Amino acid sequence: MTFSPETAADLAPRILAGERRALARAITLVESGRADHRAQATALLDRLGTAKKALRIGLSGTPGVGKSTFIESFGMMLVGQGHRVAVLAVDPSSARSGGSILGDKTRMERLSREPAAFIRPSPSQAQLGGVARRTREAVSLCEAAGFDVVLIETVGVGQSETLVAEMTDLFILLMAPAGGDELQGVKRGIMEMADMILVNKADGDLKPAALRTMADYAGALRLLRRRPQDPAGFPKAVAVSALAEEGLKTAWEDMQALAAWRRAQGHFDRRRAEQARHWFETEVREGLLARLVTDPAIRARMQALGSAVAAGQTAPAVAAAEMLAALQR
Template sequence: MDIDDLAQRIQSGDRRALARAITLVESGRADHREMAAELLDRLAGSGRQALRIGLSGTPGVGKSTFIESFGLMLTGQGLRVAVLAVDPSSARSGGSILGDKTRMERLSRDRNAFIRPSPSQAQMGGVARRTREAIALCEAAGFDVVLIETVGVGQSETMVAEMSDLFVLLLAPAGGDELQGVKRGIMEIADLILVNKADGALKETATRTCADYAGALRLLRKRAQDPEGFPKAITVSALEEHGLERAWDEMQALADWRREHGHFDARRAEQARGWFEEEVHLGLLARLERDPALKARMAELGAAVAEGRAAPARAAAELLAALEGR
């Protein structure tokens, strides 16, 4: 694979080259990881920057419908939109359906849109393991907005907020005790709450639900990186395409305010440092897997912990000491 040629094609907006590059960075083969690192290094100086929007929500809330309607609105304004949709992987077989393009049929045919489904591969945080690298590739390809859809909300599925500029939480009306069901940790990191399905018989219910969330948000401690009034909750209808422009206006207003006050760049720098630290952690684990002696010692210690003959903390310290001696 010619990395220079691939990098040039990505920067020229070649969608096929972008798809091939994302496949490369998602590969776990050692030689592919080296090529992926070289490719990302070549593209690091492109200077292109997209607005990264993370989107999470309970299953069935209408994330795919919202992304399609919202994406079509953005492409209608002349913007180029990339969608990185993370599909849950089976804990038994490891497989994923990867059917997001079929759920966003209209958007998938738009020349200014790019949809890439990726398997979560049991990765915690609701995102795929190489989502950060896929985002960097989409930015280098010249996309204006990158939407990162997670597999759904949960206690640990907040990692998407650590790789996006804005974190949007999509909720449904009449969700029962959903105000408590949606975890406080997610509420605290949400920049914008969108109550979807505000149409038909659910319109009035959605309005009440939105008011409940707005009240709950006012009880949270104000964050330094937010202007007055944020985070906020508004109603939208992805089906009837109502409220999408207002949602986009709110996102732009928040992003612009953060840029003006230095929070935007500071957040990007912190995210880059976090990406580096995660790569170090993954590299150390990979080194344990590659070294036969360390791998065998890890298996021995793991068996000792499972049988109750050793404490996990002590076994981990012993393995790290063996790693330091290499």
């Protein structure tokens, strides 16, 4: 896709007016890795500002837990309550081909037809945390377009999935009914990050197992030290059924109550400020790493030192120290 030099001036007012086509085009722009596109994306984000703030909800869970079904049912409920919902679904990219299926719109057929909803699948591009590098910029674009709830679906559970907490206000962990041994497979880092654990598929024959699993998780959460940003009773575990659309309203009320408490206590704005600083520092680090590829002299030096290390002529630590010294000069 081509973008004109006037892209920022052209797209900004259309995005602020809530034009979906302009929003989709802008997300494509921020996801591009081309230097000229990055410059235009930065100019566009600067024009839009950060005045509008939606409730950002991160959703993670094991493959097959029903994330897409939950997001569709949950999103339909929110739309029915008058909310405008944006869904940023990160699809895993193939380590071999680099491609992604990007089939989330087909899995959320009802929600994709709603005028008050916007679904955007993006490739993970092998990014840690299951979140595409530019997802946080796509969130800002959705907020500028007037969406008041942004759902970020991550690739799946893993220790690096905790990165999603650095761009969301609430982190929800979706789990399936399972035996007690399954609890041992949940990463402690994710458990400590989660604001709520939703045990899905609490319907039919699986309902008793779901209720037992919910009780197991609730007990595990009570053992964790209470965080200063949480009121009494949080983090908590709740049983839901995305298929039968049961428990969704209760879960949403709990999310709203937690977000409102954090706003009233000042935790909400303080966390947003910490996240902004985190992503500023991340951009600086990524820019420095990019110089290793884009600067011909630095790239040649890296290749020479890499060859020396591969040949056993230089220790990796010695070569790294030499490379860093060269960068400082």
